[in-house]
Amino acid sequence: MNDCIFCKIINKEIPSTIVYEDEEILAFRDINPVAPVHILVIPKKHISKLTELSDGDEIIIGKIYKVINKIAKDENIFDKGFRVIVNCGEDGGQEVGHLHFHLIGGKKLGTKICE
Ligand code: DGP
16 A cells, blocks of 8 residues: 555645545546546545445545536536546556546547447
8 A cells, every 4th residue: 555656646745736635535637638627536545446345435435426526516517527437457447556536528528438
């Protein structure tokens, strides 16, 4: 966990452009955006991936979706729409081992959601 890049972002050991923070959740701009809005929303608790949820983690997942809606409003994409993606594991294309929700929008996204 100590080597986790997102934990280092949470601890401000690595700089990021933070758009939302509370006691449990951090959101920051993706370093490699694929759309005008590309924000990563993460639990501060280190959960390595979606399949590693523990009992009780469903509460933070619900809060993350509420935060996503708030950020979508702040970023002016709430009404036009957006996409939320969670990559899980090797076949899911997950590169960073700390659960994260990609909030992507600000342009008309393609209908193809996988290649
Ligand atoms: P995934 O493939 O779902 O694990 O996506 C990881 C995302 O994390 C990828 O879109 C790039 C982003 N990312 C990786 N390292 C950093 C970093 O140091 N800072 C920021 N802001 N984003 C990062």
